[in-house]
Amino acid sequence: xxxVTQLDSHVSVSEGTPVLLRCNYSSSYSPSLFWYVQHPNKxxxxxxxxxxxxxxxxxxxGFEAEFKKSETSFHLTKPSAHxxxxxxxxxxxxxNNDMRFGAGTRLTVKP
Amino acid sequence: xxxxxxTPKFQVLKTGQSxxxxxxxxxxxxxxxxxxxxxxxxxxxxxxxxxxxxxxxGEVPNGYNVSRSTTEDFPLRLLSxxxxxxxxxxxxxxxxxxxxxTQYFGPGTRLTVL
Numbered sequence: 001x002x003x004v005t006q007l008d009s010h011v012s013v014s015e016g017t018p019v020l021l022r023c024n025y026s027s028s029y030s031p032s033l034f035w036y037v038q039h040p041n042k043x044x045x046x047x048x049x050x051x052x053x054x055x056x057x058x059x060x061x062g063f064e065a066e067f068k069k070s071e072t073s074f075h076l077t078k079p080s081a082h083x084x085x086x087x088x089x090x091x092x093x094x095x096n097n098d099m100r101f102g103a104g105t106r107l108t109v110k111p
Numbered sequence: 112x113x114x115x116x117x118t119p120k121f122q123v124l125k126t127g128q129s130x131x132x133x134x135x136x137x138x139x140x141x142x143x144x145x146x147x148x149x150x151x152x153x154x155x156x157x158x159x160x161x162x163x164x165x166x167x168x169g170e171v172p173n174g175y176n177v178s179r180s181t182t183e184d185f186p187l188r189l190l191s192x193x194x195x196x197x198x199x200x201x202x203x204x205x206x207x208x209x210x211x212x213t214q215y216f217g218p219g220t221r222l223t224v225l
Contacts, residue, residue, distance in 0.1 A: 009151075043115075043201060043216035044154075090153055097142070097161065100170070101153035 002027035004093045006102035014110045019078040021105045023065075023091030026072065033074045034092040035065055038104075044090065050074065061085070081109045112137050115217035117202050123223045124192040132187040132220050134202030142205045142212070143185040144169070145177065147198040148219075154201065160185055161207075192224045 007022040025033060035047040048059025055067040061084075065076045074091060086109045091102040118133045136143065144159035146169075156169030160179040174196060176188040185204075189196060200220045205212035 004153075043218050044203075044214075045216070046213045049213065097159055097167070098169070099144070099156050101146075101155070103151055103153045 002029075002031060002093050002095055002098065002100050004091050004100050004102035006089075006091050006105050008105050009103065010106045010108070012108040012110060013081045015083055016080050019063075019076070019081045019085065019107065021076040021089050021091075021107065023074045023076065023102060024072055025074060025091070025093045027093055027095055029095045032094045033065075033067060034094065035059065035063070035074075035076050036090045036092060038088045038090065040087070047076070047089075081107075083109050083111065085109055114138065115202055115204055115215050117200075117217035117220050119220060120218070121221050123225065124189075125225050126193060128192050130189055130192065132189075132200055132202075132222070134185045134187065134217060135183050136185075136202075136204040136215070137183065138204065138206075138215070139182060140204035140206055140215075141182070142207055142214075143179065144203050144214070145175070145185070145187045146201045146203065147171065147196075148201060149198050157187065157200075189222075194224045196222065197224045198222060 003026045005024045033050040036044040038044045048057045050057045050067045058064045063078045088104045115136045141162045145157040146154040148154045155171045158177040160166045166177050202217040203214040205214045
């Protein structure tokens with residue numbers, strides 16, 4: 001079975017500083033990997049996805065993630081945090097419609 | 112397009128009651144799925160469907176039934192509600208499978224079972 005581990009349950013940054021949300025995955029196959037964001041009391045929105053093309057994936061709102069097969073990681077980064085980035089972020093691994101979510105990382109952005 | 116809609120938004124049930132959570136999409140998506148979200152556990156896949164008449168189990172299917180008679184609708188039925196089913200339920204859809212396609216999520220249904 002495949003699984004996802006988000007290494008931090010909570011990350012706090014100051015506005016304008018870099019964001020790093022860490023994700024490791026486990027899969028027997030070549031998976032597809034996603035990052036979704038959930039703002040309070042909202043549904044989920046796709047930030048970006050990796051589907052075996054370029055290993056550096058750019059998403060919406062300035063986020064990007066790099067797929068590193070040797071490290072089984074798919075960390076999410078953003079050069080400069082904005083107050084509107086405060087939300088919960090989920091890393092997802094998917095193979096043959098078997099989607100597994102990480103437990104989530106809550107991002108707090110301080111003024 | 113309305114996207115993915117879910118009804119009701121909130122529901123309180125007593126143990127043993129049954130109910131159906133409704134999900135509809137107007138994007139002509141083939142793939143639809145149901146998740147539950149519990150604190151500290153992310154989302155877990157309950158059931159999914161790759162097209163009308165086809166359904167399959169996800170990670171946590173016990174206690175739930177689904178059917179897919181049309182492309183647009185994918186209801187989730189709780190047969191005999193239990194307190195362990197207290198959760199927030201999300202429906203999602205995508206053009207084809209979830210492997211490569213973006214999934215579009217509904218706003219969620221918050222269910223409490225007493």
